[in-house]
Every structure is written in C-alpha cells, then in structure tokens.
Amino acid sequence: MFWNTKNAGKMLSAAVIGFSAILAPVISSSVFAQETAATFDWTREDVSKIKMNEENTAPVINKEELEELSEDFLVWDTWPLQDRNGHPAVVNGHKVIFALTVPSDVIPGKRHDTAEIRYFYAKDGKSWQLGGRLFDDGKALGSRQWAGSAMIDKDGKVHIFYTATGRKNEKKLTYEQRLATATADIITTNASVAFKN
Known part of the structure; x- marks a missing residue:
C-alpha cells in the first residue's frame, strides 16, 4: 500500500477511533476496567465532536x-533489527534494517509478485548502505517473501520472521501465506554487515 499523504491524518484518526471502538468492550470488561469502574461508549455524535x-x-x-x-x-515495508526488549539493536556500531524490495524497473502493482527481503546498514541510522539479499537463491521458503521482523539474541544469533508467500517453482502465482522463521549469524567489520549460516 502506498501512503496517500493528502488523507493521511484523516485515515490515522479514523483508524484510532475505530480501534478504540473495537477495544472498548474488551477494556470495559477487563480487570483494569473493573477496578476503575470505567466504561467506554462511542457514538457517532461523540466522534463528530473530535x-x-x-x-x-x-x-x-x-x-x-x-x-x-x-x-x-x-523499497517498502521496512523493519529494524531489534533486541529482545524491542529496541533497535546496535551490532558493533551498526544499525540494521530489513525491507521488501524488487528491481526498480518492476511496475508498482507487480512488486508483491517477486518481493525479496534485502537489508541495509548504517552507523548513524541515516547513511544506509545496501547489504544485499537476506536469503541466497532458493534458500527462503515460498516463491517470494513478504514482511516480517528480526531480533538479535544476547549470543549474537539473529532470528528472522517473515511471510513466505506462494510455493517454490509454482507455474501459476499463488497467494498462500505462511509465517516462516530462520536463524543466522551476523558478521560485522568496521565497514560492513553480512549474514551467514
């Protein structure tokens, strides 16, 4: 999905309001709400006053x-390498992000048909360098990869989670999706980041 900046504020406000309306029954029936005796009733009139x-x-x-x-x-759908507490990880001075990518000559409407995860790294969190594809040819599950997340453990092992879409070597493109995971070692030098194993 490409972000429509003209309506971004309205979309975000509507999403927050909608999410609040969905959570209202859950919150009001939770232990927290029972202890505070709080209830939430959202009406169209209430929302129109915002x-x-x-x-x-x-x-x-x-x-x-x-x-x-x-x-x-x-490059779209981007996520950082995180530590176990959910903070962006810094590995030997490097920050790492992962993103869905396709070659720049692919038309935007076809990008999900061949998406691959690539990674970028930067010491300052701004001057990103392309590291390359996360998975070697044929190593990822599915015919393409969609968004995920990544975490580094204290022992330096990286745990990667992603959406494996389609099946390898499928003759007709399918949209079957499975959550997949992989582990890797992160190898860093003063000027580069790579993933092995």
Whole structure:
C-alpha cells in the first residue's frame, strides 16, 4: 500500500477511533476496567465532536523530501533489527534494517509478485548502505517473501520472521501465506554487515 499523504491524518484518526471502538468492550470488561469502574461508549455524535489537531493527526509526508535508499530497487515495508526488549539493536556500531524490495524497473502493482527481503546498514541510522539479499537463491521458503521482523539474541544469533508467500517453482502465482522463521549469524567489520549460516 502506498501512503496517500493528502488523507493521511484523516485515515490515522479514523483508524484510532475505530480501534478504540473495537477495544472498548474488551477494556470495559477487563480487570483494569473493573477496578476503575470505567466504561467506554462511542457514538457517532461523540466522534463528530473530535477536532483534528497536531496531537491526533499524522504529519504530512512530503514525497520530495524522502531520501532514496537505492536507485536499483523499489523499497517498502521496512523493519529494524531489534533486541529482545524491542529496541533497535546496535551490532558493533551498526544499525540494521530489513525491507521488501524488487528491481526498480518492476511496475508498482507487480512488486508483491517477486518481493525479496534485502537489508541495509548504517552507523548513524541515516547513511544506509545496501547489504544485499537476506536469503541466497532458493534458500527462503515460498516463491517470494513478504514482511516480517528480526531480533538479535544476547549470543549474537539473529532470528528472522517473515511471510513466505506462494510455493517454490509454482507455474501459476499463488497467494498462500505462511509465517516462516530462520536463524543466522551476523558478521560485522568496521565497514560492513553480512549474514551467514
């Protein structure tokens, strides 16, 4: 999904309101709510009274101000390597992000048909260098990979979770999805990051 910046604030506000409405029965029946005797009733009238402001509206994203990670690839759905507490990990001074990618000549509507996970690294969290594909040819499950997450353990082992979509060598593209996991060793030098095993 590409982000429509014109309606981003309205979409975020609607999502928050909708999420609050879904959670209201859960919250009101929880132990927390019972202890505080709180209940939540959202009506259309209540929602219509909400005024958009800087505190409840996502900022406008100016496409011209975005920095391109790679001229060779379309890059979307990006996530950081995290530690066990959910904080962005720093490995020997490097921050690492993973992203879904396709070659830049693929038309946007076809990007999900051949998506692969690539990784980028930077010491400053801004000057990202392309590390390469996360999986060697044929090593990932499915005919392509979709979004996931990654965590590094105290022993340095990286645990990767991703959506394996389709089946290897399928003649007709399918959209069967499974959650998959892999582990790897992260190898760093002062100037590079790589994954092995």
